[in-house]
Every structure is written in C-alpha cells, then in structure tokens.
Amino acid sequence: MKQDTLAIHSEYKKDTQRTMNIPIYMTTAFDFGTTEFAASSFRLEQGTDNVYSRVGNPTNAILERRIAQIEGGSGALALASGMSAIFYSILNIAQAGDNIIASNQLYGGTITLFSQTLKKLGIEARFFDIDKTEDIEKLIDENSKCIFFETISNPSIDLPDFEKIINIANKYNLLTIVDNTVATPILCQPLLLGVDIVVHSASKYITGQGTAIGGLIIERNNLVGKIKNNDRYKHFNEPEPSYQGLVFSDCGATSILFTFRARMILLRDTGSSLSPFNAWIFIQGLETLSLRIQKHSLNTLKIAQWLEKQDIVKKVNYPLLESNKNYDLAKKYLNEFASGLVSFEVKDYETAKSILDNVKIFSIVANIGDSKSIINHSASTTHQQLSADELKKAGVSQELIRLSIGIENVNDLINDLEQAFENTLNNKDLSYCI
DSSP: OOHHHHHHHTTTOOOOTTTTSOOOOOOOOOOOHHHHHHHHHHHHSSSSTSSSSOOOOHHHHHHHHHHHHHHHHHEEEEEEEEHHHHHHHHHHHTTTEEEEEESSOHHHHHHIIIIIIITTTTTTTEEOOOOOOOGGGHHHHEEEEEEEEEETTTTTTTOOOOHHHHHHHHHOOOOEEEOTTHHHHOOOOOOHHHSSSEEEEETTTOSSSSSSOOEEEETTTOOOOOOOOOOGHHHSSSSSSGGGTGGGGSTTGGGHHHHHHHHIIHHEEEEEEHHHHHHHHHHHHHHHHHHHHHHHHHHHHHHHHHHHTTTTTTEEOOOTTTEEEEEEEHHHHHHOOOEEEEEEOOOOOOOOOHHHOOOOSEEEOOOOOOOSOOEEEEETTTTTTHHHHHHTTTTOOTTTTEOOOOSSSSHHHHHHHHHHHHHHHTTTOOOOOO
C-alpha cells in the first residue's frame, strides 16, 4: 500500500465493537489473567503490548506501527514530546565520556539540549556545518556514537547531502539520526535513503492543528546488523542486569532493536510516556497528512516566489527556489514539495519586529506545522538561548523572520504580508530599496 492508504488503514483490525475509528484505551494497567502470564510479561516474553501504559498502550501501538510503515521503517516508539524523542535517541546509545556529532543548523532547543544538558551528563556534542560535510571525519573518534542532523533545518531551511553523511557514518560504523519533523515522511523518507534512526516532533505537521504535544522515534529495517557486535554500542551486546542478563541484540525483538531497548530501559525508568488520547489525535492527523503537506508546500512556494520580488526583503530561504543553494539537494532528496517552512531576511531587527507587529492573519507563535499560518522571530524566541556566535553558525540572524505557512487561501496570506510590509515602510523611514 502507498503512504496515504497506510495512513488511514494500516495496523488497525477492528476491535470487538467493530468501530471504524480507533478506540482510545484510557487505562493505566491490564489484567494478566494468571500469575505465570504476568511473570512472563515482565520477563519480556510476551512483547510490550498490554503490560503497563507507561511502556505501551494499544492506542499508542497503532500510532507507532502506522508511523513506522509510513516512514518505511521497522519499529517506532511514541513519547511525550519531540524533545524527549531526541533525548532518548541519544541516551539509548551514549553515556558519560561519549560524544555525538551534530549539525549546528538545528532547532534551538536541540542545540541547547546537546550543548548544555548533555554536557552536564558527560556527553560532548561536536558541531559541524551542514554545508561542510567533509569536516565531519575530523570530529569522529572511538567514543563517537552518532551523527545527528535535520532533513530540513529549522529555521535556516538548509538541506543535508544525505549520501555524503551516510557514507561517512557507515565508514566509521556510526549510527545516523535525522529529525524529519519539517519534511515529514510525505516529503522525505530518510530511512529509505540509508539513515538509521528518524525522530519527530509529532506536535507539528503530524497533528497539523497545534492540538497535542508528542514525539516519535522510528528505526530502519535490519538495524540490528549495524549494532550487533559493534563495539560502539556495547550495552546492546552485553547482558542487561535489570532483565536477568538478557542481551538485547540476541533477544526476540531484534527487528525493532533500537526502539525496543529505548522502551524497556529509558521509557521504563524515566517515564516520558505519551497519553493515549494524544496518540489518538496524532492518528487522526496522519490520515490527512499527505493532503495538508501538499497544500502547505504549494502555498509556501508561491509566497517564497513573491517574497523574492519584494524590495524590503534581502534574502529568501526556500529549497525549491532556483536561486537557493539547496535547490539541487531538494530535487534529489525531497518528493516534489519542500514543506510549509520559509524564512527571509530584512534590513535589521527593528524592521523585522515591525513586520511581525503589523500582520493580521499570521499569528506570532513559536510553533510550526499548524493549519493556521504563523510568523516568528527566531533569534528572540526559539533560539534566544544561543550566543551570537551560535546564532551565526545556526544560520539565524537578528533580521531573520520565519514563516510557517498554513492552508489558508494563499492570496489572503500574500495580501497580509503585503500590508505588513507597507505599514512597516510607512510607519518608519524605511522607504529604501535593498
């Protein structure tokens, strides 16, 4: 089945009530029936379904299996937020004394997690420029655990050269982890390109209406082949004391090895559990994802093309503009469209601030992927915690404005931006041509 069919039908065999819509199983615990079945469940002999909702729930399981199929992967883990998905993906492979290699063109919260919080845990983050993949090899040593980057970076709107990064990772037997939040599996399936792990903030395009917070980790098929007997990932290959010496790379769940260990160790112990109700909301969002992504992307391309013609705009960042440095990569790695995210630069911060304060349809919100259009000044919000040098490396200037284009009528959105530009020029002595 194709993605849009999988998004509606996969992994749900109608329950005993024959409901067309997937039920929300709002339960903490499950009846084991017998003491032996209960004991075997805690020995992981019965899988992870219907043991305890901290580690697995029937509604969550449908979301996990459905997103795994849409991404072209084997297994998935649903979590309470996109940040918890990123955090778990790192903690599943790294510990004090280890390091990770990461792009510096990332969401600001991810940079802070890597450079500050992981540092306190003894895990070093070493950053590279996404446009200089040749520098990655200089950062790798025997304690490196992964290469982390985004499919479409937020808010610089840069694309990686997947092939080059994956080749470097495989040369050193390193895992690759990609945040696919902005592209979604509709525009790019990194696992089918050779990436090992994908993470998502489901709070963005997957829900589509800003209704719930959640995250997802998905692993590629046959990942066990890269992890088993790999000295970089010894804890997958050594007896696990908390499960009576079970070796994860030899257990019955090797087809979902990465997410299985994250579930049974990290989720078990730290409990970043997704509510079944939120899982149900994300399932509804998946059903219309392909339609919405097309509308988001078509609107955004038209707006990006319009922005390029405006005197008040210095630079527009959108991969499907022929003038954009990422155009060839977009044609190579993205499926026809390039998401609803576009950013542009104006003369200075005061000009940017005035534009934000003059829009009427756009809302000033630090989110993306909503059906409603959003405008944001990244340097003072999502990336405020970064130093001036870090902002520069992340491609975030004080004059940068990020738009998350919704699914409204595109002419209405252009008219709103046009009047905001005009008011900015009229209210300030900014009648210049840049």
